[in-house]
Amino acid sequence: MDKQAILAETVRVLSQITPTEKRMKTEGGKQPSIIVIERIIDLLKQIIFPGYFGAEIKSKESRFYHVGASIEALEKDLREQICLSFKSFKDEVVCEEDSDKIALEFINQIPEIKRVLYTDIEAMSVADPAVTAYGEIIFCYPIIQVMLNYRVAHALLKLGVPVLPRIMTEMAHSKTGIDIHPGAQIGEYFSIDHGTGVVIGETCIIGNHVTLYQGVTLGAKKFTYNEHGVPVNTPRHPILEDNVTVYSNSSILGRITIGHDTVVGGNIWLTESVKPYSKIVQQRAMSETLFTDGAGI
Numbered sequence: 001m002d003k004q005a006i007l008a009e010t011v012r013v014l015s016q017i018t019p020t021e022k023r024m025k026t027e028g029g030k031q032p033s034i035i036v037i038e039r040i041i042d043l044l045k046q047i048i049f050p051g052y053f054g055a056e057i058k059s060k061e062s063r064f065y066h067v068g069a070s071i072e073a074l075e076k077d078l079r080e081q082i083c084l085s086f087k088s089f090k091d092e093v094v095c096e097e098d099s100d101k102i103a104l105e106f107i108n109q110i111p112e113i114k115r116v117l118y119t120d121i122e123a124m125s126v127a128d129p130a131v132t133a134y135g136e137i138i139f140c141y142p143i144i145q146v147m148l149n150y151r152v153a154h155a156l157l158k159l160g161v162p163v164l165p166r167i168m169t170e171m172a173h174s175k176t177g178i179d180i181h182p183g184a185q186i187g188e189y190f191s192i193d194h195g196t197g198v199v200i201g202e203t204c205i206i207g208n209h210v211t212l213y214q215g216v217t218l219g220a221k222k223f224t225y226n227e228h229g230v231p232v233n234t235p236r237h238p239i240l241e242d243n244v245t246v247y248s249n250s251s252i253l254g255r256i257t258i259g260h261d262t263v264v265g266g267n268i269w270l271t272e273s274v275k276p277y278s279k280i281v282q283q284r285a286m287s288e289t290l291f292t293d294g295a296g297i
Contacts, residue, residue: 032084036077037167043074044152048114052138071107079103082161089162102159113151116188120147123189127211142176143192153182186210187242194248201237207260210240213248221254221271241276 046054047070050063054070057063083099124143125131138144149172153165165182173179177196180186184200187208192198194214200206204218220236238252241260250268252258259276268280 029088030084031088032081032164032167034167034171036081037164038171040074040077040081041149041152041168041171043070043077044110044148046070047074047110048117048148049138052135075103075107078106081164082156085162085164102161105159106155109155113155117144117148117151119188120144120190123191123209123211124193127191128193142178142195143190146172146176146178146180146192146195147186147190148172150180150182150184150186154184154186157182184237197249202233203235203255204237205239207240207242207244209243211245213246213266215249216246217251217253219251219253 042053045052047067050067051057055062055066057066079099082102086099120143121134121137124137124141125134131137146169149168153168156168157165169180169182178192178198180198180200181202181204183202184204184206186200186204186206187210189209190206191211192213193211195212197215198212199217199219201219206218218238218240223231223236224234226232235255237255239255239257240246240252241258241262243261244258244264245262246252246258246264247266247268249266250264250270252264252268252270254271256271256273258264258270258274259278261276262274262278262280264270264274265279265281267282270280274280
């Protein structure tokens with residue numbers, strides 16, 4: 001077969017817009033940029049954790065300058081990506097004025113996002129005795145990467161921005177193995193120790209001072225379908241009240257409530273609501289008194 005003919009024919013076929021692309025509205029046009037969105041997250045790191053990321057901070061004046069420069073760059077990139085998100089993923093064109101308004105509304109929320117993120121750092125320092133310094137958490141712990149992306153994405157989602165929030169949380173998912181949907185509602189002082197394999201669904205509601213360990217799934221038990229067989233977006237994920245701890249590899253499924261001050265042990269499959277102050281553990285043949293504080297494991 002002729003090499004050039006095969007290449008030319010393949011290019012011709014693939015350059016055409018297929019009926020499926022038209023139906024899915026994925027036939028092209030300028031799309032949001034993954035590179036720019038990554039830059040937005042990097043700028044937010046520099047703004048929220050000045051001195052840890054970005055330029056060295058030598059004085060109050062330099063801190064003011066660098067935060068201001070980062071905010072200015074952030075506003076420009078964010079405005080552009082918000083506009084592209086609306087143009088690409090909704091049947092409407094959001095003008096620059098609308099994108100400006102949403103970007104400014106988000107920037108106005110950054111001080112509150114920062115405050116809540118620092119409660120997550122504090123919660124992590126209390127949850128893990130291996131922590132030696134707050135800076136260690138900021139630099140090393142995956143929860144900071146994932147919660148920064150999540151809290152930013154959640155704020156943008158509440159402002160009505162399409163798809164862009166999901167891109168941000170999936171970026172953190174790919175880096176940390178922690179999958180949090182931007183629609184989930186998560187309170188203050190939230191900590192995830194280790195974290196790999198944690199899944200938090202879209203309609204989850206999580207209170208304050210909640211701790212999860214690796215492999216925890218807060219998922220749906222089943223889906224509701226409409227007359228066309230399409231899943232309906234209804235509340236389908238768990239509610240965790242304040243001061244709940246869930247240990248590794250446990251699955252909590254469905255629209256159930258885990259009452260405040262409850263401890264769910266490891267490897268638990270839970271599909272029914274639990275009263276406050278409960279302790280859910282696996283039955284075992286040996287007495288709990290034989291092993292304390294991890295001894296014998």
